Amino acid sequence: MSYHDDYAPSSGTRAPRAALSSDAPRLDLSGDWRFRLSSTVDVPDDFAAPEFDDSGWDTLPVPSHWPLHGYGAPAYTNVVYPFPVDPPHPPERNPTGDHRREFELPDGWADTATVLRFDGVDSCARVWLNGTELGFFTGSRLPTEFDVGPLLRPGRNVLAVRVHQWSAASYLEDQDMWWLPGIFRAVTLQRRPAGGLDDVFVHADYDHTTGLGTLRVDTPVPATVSVPGLGLAALPTGAPVTVPVSPWSAESPTLYDATVTTVGETVRLRVGFRTVSIVDGVLLVNGEPLALRGVNRHEFHTEHGRALPRGTMLDDVLAMKRHNINAVRTSHYPPDSAFLDLCDEYGLWVVDECDLETHGFELVGWRNNPSDDPAWLASYLDRMRRTVERDKNHPSIVLWSLGNESHTGANLAAMADWTRDRDPSRPVHYEGDADCSYVDVYSRMYASHAETDEIGATPGKPFVQCEYAHAMGNGPGGLVEYVELFDRHPRCAGGFVWEWIDHGLRHPEHGYAYGGDFGEPVHDGNFVIDGLLFPDRTPSPGLLDVKKVYEPVRFAFADDTLTVTPKRGDLSGLRVEWTMPDGTTGEFDLPAEGGTVPLPPVPETAEETWLTVRAVLAADTPWAERGHEVAWAQHRLCDPAGLREHWPGVRPSRIEDGITFGPGEFDRTGRLTSFAGFPVGTPRLELWRAPTDNDRLARLHDTWTANGLHRLTHRVDEVVVGQDLLARTRVAPAGTDRGVRVDYDWKSLRDGLLLAVHVTPEGEWPEPIATLAVSLSLPPTLDRVRWFGKGPGESYPDTGSAARIDTFESTVDDMQTPYVRPQENGRRGGVRWATVTDPSGRGLRITGLPLFGLTVRRWTPTALADARHPTELVPGPTVELTLDAGHHGIGTASCGPGTLPDYELFLSETEFTVLLEPV
Incomplete structure (x- = not known):
């Protein structure tokens, strides 16, 4: 058995230790390395010799993944291994990347202790320095160190690293992401001074009853610790000291700069005081219930894969903070430190x-699953040790997680035991331990709302939804209801939306690629496109909804008052202000704990009027500027006056080739052909939408297509011309006797035509439908949209929490949401009126009686459904306008529960009315 198909995790490596910021000299080996890719492991290792001639090799940047630089190709799977399940053997065809790096040893480093550190290599690496083999290691997203001092030479040195894409360790790394081999994190040399600090363990507890913090710093050699901010200087390590402190929390992350010093080395630390505890089934930090309003985060960059620049990490943290996310689960591995x-x-x-x-x-x-196989125990414990030892000094970490979706077994239990023994200050999490036999919190994935409610109301260990609200494509729906349950039940510590970012790799043809776009024979399609950010890190509508439902402030309107209550932290750093539609503004005077205040006077107007209340930052913070909106709410002050009917006495008239009626022209069968001089396709009933990812994976779309909702036929049965114009029609799919009677009743009103659509089902319609709408085809020149309703982004019955009532403007193109896999998108809900015009302002106005859903796009739902990538969406000869009286909810059934019953749409007798007027 060779090293790459061995159960052993490594050989020749140092014991794991904390990631430390030290004044010891350090040499960064990032940069261009010489690189050669082979298709097999059977390659001579002569390349490790310092005299080997690598001038014919290519160069490859390190850190990086070689498939993203033209060597082989990425591959995506969610669950299935892309090789036979025959542990511990990797596949025979095993791409192997040989890397060489020459470097000059700094002056004074010869004959001194030095450590070579790899922060991340996927998936198995064998290492030589100056021709001497150091050993091998696995554990792709974990650090590894070697002692190399005696092997270093003055002047030129050669580091050689052989990386195998597959190894026995690949069986432990099936983590729902792109398979991307390479040296993707930093490689460094660090000189180790005599009497240096190999490790530091900070214990910083906080007593919320006294306001005192207790600090103890453990080191393997005698050292002193200083914390100037606490007045502590040169205290011996190993002994506790108790002082008044400000605690660390996500809302107020107070850190104290500290140094730990020996005769040979000084280590800089940032200490945060906080205590994690479990009391009566509630997860507490600093004595307060922990409200995890979180997101799962894979490391991903559309061009660099998991080789993230630090600037990208900072962008992610700032974006999370600005969208009210306060917690991260590092799925499914430790991130870059x-x-x-x-x-x-x-x-x-x-x-x-x-x-x-x-x-x-x-x-x-689960046959031969490593989690219960003693042969894998050393690897399991090795991975947990390297996780805990590296990250133990971070106050932000409040739970250790053993891993993800590895079933259960003795090896996981051993990991939990070791972790508690090493660091009893943090509870242990693992979703796969359904009986909670070796974990401290009960964790579930995608528990339905009903289950979440039941769990929350039942005594037991703290409950965490480590994954919920699958953010794949359009969605997720049901966020409001989930967070209401988290708020209601103290046992519910909260949850983590799956996930942060779409893993769409840059692709020359498709724009962004997902599974199968690189020719993988085994893949899981676009299941990797399931984030709150688009691949370019643009926020999706889902992220905006998350910001809204995760707000740390609650607004409640009653009569003429507003009650403001902080949900996390207090109001001391916020300013609460109000705005009227006419631009009038004001500010509420509220104490830090919140309170009730009177609303401003109602303006005298006949228009529908909404008061907007906002909580904004009162001063600059490290993560956002003064005035950044943290929370908002709206309250309707005045109802609309209603549509004043004015009948100008226009009647429909038959002409030689059809019917004329006010601004509309119809053919002989009562089908609208033009309006206000523009060619227009007649209104037609729609019961179908292009499927969302949730529709597809819940097989809801299969039901719709089996019922023929996507291929309705339309028949005109009767046209009645009198005071009004009435077209009686029947709409039905082929192959069934079910149908829908649809009456289109046109009346003259003001300068336009009032259209009442009466829908009567024929036969049984027990299954939900996608939408109840009428569509019209408009000229492509009508490309400007203005509306009064929810916006500015899309909204569906169970999404769009971030949408507010106002008047908005957009182009037709900008109304589309650019999901990586095209699907139903771009609907604006709660619309009172809208105009669709050309650049000169001529076009069509639609007024709802009272409301409608608005969708405007340049392609049909069929074209949208058929496209796999946005590059396949070609604008058609018309602009398609859809006005809906109802729309099925979105849900989160791509992974999780479907649409809640309140948001399901069933066909029933319905009448909805809109007024069409020329602009």
Whole structure:
């Protein structure tokens, strides 16, 4: 058995230790390395010799993944292993990347202790320095160190690293992401001074009853600790000291700069005082219930994969803070330690997850699953040790997670035991321990709202939804109801939306690629496109909804008053202000704990009027500027006056080739052909939408297509011309006797035509429908949209929490939401009126009686459904206008519960009315 198909996790490596910021000299080996890719492991290792001639090799940047630089191709799977499940053997075809790096040893480094550190290599690496083999290691997203001092030479040195894409360790790394081999994190040399600090363990507890913090710093050699901000200087390590402190929390991440010093080295630390506890089934930090309003985060960049620049990590942290996210689960491995530094600094609770997942064994009934096989115990414990030891000094980490979706077994239990023994200050999490036999919190994925309510109301261990609200494509729906349950039940510590970002790799043809776009024979399609950010880190509508439902402030309107209540923290850093539609503004005077205040006077107007209340930052913070909106709410002050009917006495008239009626022209069968001089396609009933990812994976779309909702036929049965114009029609799909009677009743009103659509089902319609709408085809020149209703972004019955009532403007193109896999998108809900015009302002106005849903796009739902990538969407010859009286909810059934019953749409007798007027 060779090293790459061995159960052993490594050989020749140092014991794991904390990631430390030290004054010891350090040499960064990032940059261009020489690189050669082979298709097999059977390659001579002569390249490790210092005299080997690599001038014919290519160069490859390190850190990086070689498939993203033209060597091989990425591959995506969610659960299934892309090789036979035959542990511990990797596939025979095993791409192997040989890397060489020459470097000059700094002056004074010869004959001194030096450590070579790899922060992340996927998936198995064998290492040589100056021709001497150091050993091998696995654990792709975990650090590894070697002692190399005696091997270093003055002047030129050669580091050689052989990386195999597949190894026995690949069975432990089936983590729902792109398979991307390479040296993707930093490689460094650090000189180790005599009497240096190999490790530091900070214990910083907080007593919320006294306001005192207790600090103890453990070191393997005698040292002193100083914390100037607390007046502590040169205290011996190992002994506790208790002083008044400000505690660390996600809302107020107070850090104290500290140094730990020996005769040979000084280590800089940032200490945060906080205590995690469980009392009566409630997860507490600093004596307060922990409200995790979180998100799962894979490391991903559309061009760099998991080789994230620090600037990108900072962008992510700032975006989370600005969208009211206060917690991160590091799915499904420890992140680059720089990310945890940022969580400490800016304030995010962290569930730090071990680099472990064996999900693919589920497909073979969990046979030979490593989690309960003693042969894998050393690897399991090694991964947990390296996670905890590296990250133990981060105050942001409040839970250790053993890994993800690896079933259960003795090896996981051993990891939990070791973790509690090493760090009893943090509870242990693992979703796969359904009986909670070795974990401290009860964790579930995608528990339905009903289950969440039941769990929350039942005594037991703290409950965490480690994954919920699958943010794949359009959605997720049901966020409001989930967070209401988290708020209601103290046992519910909250949850983590799946997930942060779409893993769409840059692609020359498709724009962004997902599974199958690189020719993978085994893949899971666009299941990797399931984030709150688009691949370019643009916020999706889902992220805006998350910001709204995660707000730390609650507004409640009653009669003529407003009650403002902080949900997390207090109001001391916020200013609460109000705005009227006419621009009139004001500010409420509220204490830090909140309170009730009178609303401003109602303006005298006949128009529908909404008061907007906002909580904004009162001063600059490290993560956002003064005035940044944290929370908002709206309250209707005045109802609309209603539509004043004016009948000008226009009647429909038959002409030689049809019917004329006010601004409309119809053919002989009562079908609208033009309006206000523009060619227009007649209104037609729609019961179908292009499927969302949730529709597809819930097989709801299969039901719709089996019922023929996507291929309705329309027949005119009767046209009645009198005071009004009435077209009686029947709409039905082929192959069934079910149908829909649809009467289109046109009346003259003001300068336009009032259209009442009466829908009567024929036969049984027990299944939900996608939408109840009418569509019209408009000229492509009508490309400007203005509306009064919810906006500015899309909204559906169970999404769009971030949408507010106002008047908005957009182009037709900008009304589309650019999901990586095209699907139903762009609907604006609660619309009172809208105009669709050309650049000169001529076009059509639609007024709802009272409301409608508005969708405007340049392609049909069929074209939208058929496209796999946005690049396949070609504008058609018309603009398609859809006005809906009802729309089925979105849900989160791509992974989780479907649409809640309140948001399901069933066909029933319905009448809805709109007024069409020329502009």
